Amino acid sequence: xxxxxxxxxxxxxxxxxxxxxxxxxxxxxxxxxxxxxxxxxxxxxxxxxxxxxxxxxxxxxxxxxxxxxxxxxxxxxxxxxxxxxxxxxxxxxxxxxxxxxxxxxxxxxxxxxxxxxxxxxxxxxxxxxxxxxxxxxxxxxxxxxxxxxxxxxxxxxxxxxxxxxxxxxxxxxxxxxxxxxxxxxxxxxxxxxxxxxxxxxxxxxxxxxxxxxxxxxxxxxxxxxxxxxxxxxxxxxxxxxxxxxxxxxxxxxxxxxxxxxxxxxxxxxxxxxxxxxxxxxxxxxxxxxxxxxxxxxxxxxxxxxxxxxxxxxxxxxxxxxx
Numbered sequence: 087x088x089x090x091x092x093x094x095x096x097x098x099x100x101x102x103x104x105x106x107x108x109x110x111x112x113x114x115x116x117x118x119x120x121x122x123x124x125x126x127x128x129x130x131x132x133x134x135x136x137x138x139x140x141x142x143x144x145x146x147x148x149x150x151x152x153x154x155x156x157x158x159x160x161x162x163x164x165x166x167x168x169x170x171x172x173x174x175x176x177x178x179x180x181x182x183x184x185x186x187x188x189x190x191x192x193x194x195x196x197x198x199x200x201x202x203x204x205x206x207x208x209x210x211x212x213x214x215x216x217x218x219x220x221x222x223x224x225x226x227x228x229x230x231x232x233x234x235x236x237x238x239x240x241x242x243x244x245x246x247x248x249x250x251x252x253x254x255x256x257x258x259x260x261x262x263x264x265x266x267x268x269x270x271x272x273x274x275x276x277x278x279x280x281x282x283x284x285x286x287x288x289x290x291x292x293x294x295x296x297x298x299x300x301x302x303x304x305x306x307x308x309x310x311x312x313x314x315x316x317x318x319x320x321x322x323x324x325x326x327x328x329x330x331x332x333x334x335x336x337x338x339x340x341x342x343x344x345x346x347x348x349x350x351x352x353x354x355x356x357x358x359x360x361x362x363x364x365x366x367x368x369x370x371x372x373x374x375x376x377x378x379x380x381x382x383x384x385x386x387x388x389x390x391x392x393x394x395x396x397x398x399x400x401x402x403x404x405x406x407x408x
Contacts, residue, residue: 089357091308091365094383097355102301102341102369105332113237113337114285117150121247124152128255130159135185139163140192142185147255149204149248156202156216157252158185160192161261168263169197170290170408173256175249175271175278176200178229178298178313181207181214190397196408199256203274204248205229205241220244226323230316235330237337242299246281246338253286266290266408270400273362273389274298274313277340280370283351284343291407293352293400294370296362296391301369302335311360344370350378352403354396356387 092100107113130143141161149155161169172191176182182202191198206229207214222233222241233239257264268291271279277299283292298313306317317335321328336342351374355367364383371381382399384392392399 090360091357091363094357094385097364097368099372100365100368101372102304102339102366104301104303104339104341104369105336106342106345107333107336110337110342117243117247118250118285121150121251124148126251126254126258128258130259133185137186137189140185140189141165143259145199145255147251149251150244151220153204153219153244154216155204155248155252156182156214157255158182158188158198158200159256159259160185160188160198160200162192162195165197165261167261169195169261170266171197171199171256171262171264171268172404172408173199173201173253173267173269173282175269175275175282176203176206177272178274179206179209180211181216183212183214187212194401194404197256197259197262199252199262201249201252204244218244226316226320228313228316230313231320231331234320234334237334240334240338242338245278246285249278249282250285253282253289268293268404268408270294272296272391280340280347280374281338281343283349284346287348289349291350291352291404292347293403295354295396296356296359296389297340297353297367297370298362299338300340300362301366302339303332304369305363305366308363308365309360314361340370341373344373345375347374347376349376350407351376351380352400353379353381354384354392354399355381356384356389356391358387359389359391361389
C-alpha cells in the first residue's frame with residue numbers, strides 16, 4: 087500500500103476533530119477512585135522458567151472492579167536494589183504470553199512488568215490468562231464495540247483502569263523504583279500507554295509505537311481495516327447511533343489523554359499503516375502536552391512500524407530518563 091493519508095508536512099500540523107467531553111476529568115477521577123476502593127492485593131509468585139539471566143514472577147493484582155488481572159514481572163537475575171521500571175501493554179488480541187518472550191528490558195538492567203489484557207490473548211502469540219467478567223450490550227464481534235452504549239459500560243474503561251493499577255502493582259514490588267517508571271506499548275498497547283500517560287501524573291516517560299485508540303472520528307471513516315472497522319460494522323447494523331457511539335468513544339480517545347501528558351514521550355508512526363493511520367497517530371502526538379517529545383517516522387512501513395529499529399531507538403531514548 088502506497089501513501090494514503092496526509093503528506094508528512096500536513097501530518098506534523100494535523101489536529102483531531104474529536105470533541106472532549108466536559109466531564110472527562112471527572113469521569114476518570116471517579117473511575118479510578120472506585121477502583122482504588124479495592125485492595126490492590128498485588129501478589130508476586132516466583133516462576134521456574136529455566137532462564138538463568140532473569141528471575142520471573144507470576145503477578146496477580148486487582149484491576150477494575152477488583153477483578154484479578156495477570157502479569158509478568160521480569161527482573162535481572164541477582165538484582166538487589168530498586169531498579170528502573172518499564173511497564174508494557176500488549177497489542178490487540180494478544181496476551182502476556184510466556185516469560186521468555188520478554189527479555190529485552192531486563193537485559194538492560196531494568197525491571198519489566200507486562201500486563202495481560204482482560205478478555206484477550208486468543209488471537210496471536212502464546213495466549214493470556216485474564217478473564218473479563220463484565221457483560222455488556224449487543225456488540226460487533228471483537229472488543230471495540232463492547233459496552234459502546236455508554237461510557238460507564240465501555241470495555242476500554244476496564245482496560246485503562248487495569249493499566250493504571252498495573253503501574254501501581256509494578257511499583258509495589260520492593261525491587262522496582264517508582265520514581266523511574268516508563269510505560270511502553272505498540273498498537274493497542276500504544277494507545278493504552280498514552281492513556282496511562284494522561285492518568286498517571288508522575289511517570290518518567292512514555293513510548294507508544296504506532297498507537298491504536300487515537301482520533302476515533304477520523305480512524306473509523308479513514309480505514310476499512312480491523313479493529314477500527316468494527317465500529318463501522320456495528321453502526322451499519324445499529325443505524326442512527328453514530329452520535330451515541332462517538333460520545334462514548336470520546337471518553338477513551340487517546341488524543342484527550344495526550345492533552346494531559348506530563349512526561350517526556352517518544353512516539354512512532356508508519357506512513358503506510360492502514361491499521362493505525364498516521365494522521366491518527368500524529369493527532370495524539372501533536373496533542374501530547376509535554377514539550378519534551380519526539381516521533382520516529384517510518385515512511386515505507388505498514389503496521390509493523392519500525393520493528394527492531396524502533397526498539398533500538400527506545401533503547402537510546404530511555405537512557406536519558408531511567
